[in-house]
Amino acid sequence: MINAVVMPNPGAPLETRAFDRPALEPGAILLRTLGSEVCGTDGHLWKGQLAGVPYPIIPGHVSVGEIAAFGPGEPPRDVDGAPLRVGQTVTFLDVYGTCGRCWYCTVGKASTRCPYRKVYGVTMSADDGLYGGWAEYIHLRPGVHVVPLPDGFAWRAFLAGGCGMPTALHAVSLGEIAFGDTVLVQGAGPVGLCAAVLAQLRGAGQVIVVGGPDVRLAAARRFGADLVLDIATLAESERLQAVREVTGGRGADVTIEATGVPSAVPEGMRLTRDAGRYVVVGQYTDAGTATFNPHLDLNKKHLDVRGCWGSDAGHVYRSVRVMARYAAQFPWTELISREYGLDEAQRALADVAAQRVVKALIVPARDGTAPAPSAA
Incomplete structure (x- = not known):
């Protein structure tokens, strides 16, 4: 089984629930979560200030993980077109399902306004699966835009910027x-x-x-x-x-x-x-x-x-490149005030809302080793 934090409804206490290992379809990825940020958006979600949220949800829309498994068939490719590998450390665009065919996608060149877009940790229900970062594993659906972290660039450094x-x-x-x-x-x-x-x-x-x-x-x-x-x-x-x-x-x-x-x-x-x-x-x-x-x-x-509303795959890709390139000039991890386990998610949410921290992370395995998900 896989543990995840669930936000049942606005204002309701966060819960930890056990999920079955997802059945991976061709092109899908099972990502072992290394860390996920606690964003101001998560506070807005808890207050019910964002329309169209299909509660219950698993919060956490910007995350980093290690690829644990693929669905059947050829491995999916990253945004550079290279095949992904098991064990690779990656992040991904939280937006899923942008159609590429509507007026906003094709004529307006504003994919953040696509009416079909969904967002991990925001507009994808926990009833449908592991679609948020406050969990031991994340189910990346086929077509999710995956961005590997460069060798030598620590995953915590990227999440210090996060969303x-x-x-x-x-x-x-x-x-x-x-x-x-x-x-x-x-x-x-x-x-x-x-x-x-x-x-x-x-x-x-x-x-x-x-x-x-x-x-x-x-x-x-x-x-x-x-x-x-x-x-x-x-x-x-x-x-x-x-x-x-x-x-x-x-x-x-x-x-x-x-x-x-x-x-x-x-x-x-x-x-x-x-x-x-x-x-x-x-x-x-x-x-x-x-x-x-x-x-x-x-x-x-x-x-x-x-x-300016939202971001796209290009913004995530460029963020990774910029943060890796200038890591010596800017000690990104100094922005991380505290890390929290899954059982501390409510406190993390409160600390961010009260601005007691600069950046807070949910780290499902505080020792860095989440258990392998059972097949149950």
Whole structure:
């Protein structure tokens, strides 16, 4: 049998359940879970803030594992087209079932809006199988996009970025950061911290992080932010004044919102210079409304506002490459505050919600050796 954490319904206590070993179809993979992140999305799922979730679910949408078995027939291939091997350490795009045929996939070139897409750990039910990372094993269905981790690149290093890195990579790409730009990041969680790092790699001349609490702001400083503004000690007007003081009175060239707090959006518009770019990536779930002045905050400013929702296989692939390439410059694993076993998942969820940690991981086998799944 295989143990997994199940979220029965919003607000209900997490449970550990035993699952049968899945019958692998041709092209499928059984992945022994090494680790899975605890994402802010998991907190939103527990609060019932995301539509279309088929509870009960096994949370955990960004994971790393070791290939344990394949379904019958030829082994599936990775995103580079190379055959996968048993024992290989890989991650995968959590999105499954994107059709490649609808208007959004073919004409709009926006696969994150495909109406057929499903997401491991989010919109795939535990009643249907092991489709989330908070489990000893994960059933990867045929067609899942698999990305091997390069030799010498530790799986914990990748999960230190977790969902935050491909999400931030998408946002930073949309921000079109130019050499010398002042980049302001709202939010010091995993997405915001990854955006601050990527802004540096894109050639930003100055990186400002606005957020909290102290444990996350300290991480922002360690990872290269030039200026850190604590929302707990500075009022909105003081934050605006501080940003203008270091930008010649103009504001940031590019601002990336990664807070998930609706009121951050109008503030971010005001923190951005006239004719600047503002990328909103943190509003993944419906946390409520915000009010702005369309004349003063948008039109008169000639502001370019871009929404960014989700990520695709290219973002995951590039995230792995970037994190592996710059592992010497950025000690990724320092972002991991704590690891939790399956029986500690409720505490992990609470710690992330309370922002007591920067990055939390679920590690099913704390000693690194999950038992082989029984055939029962």
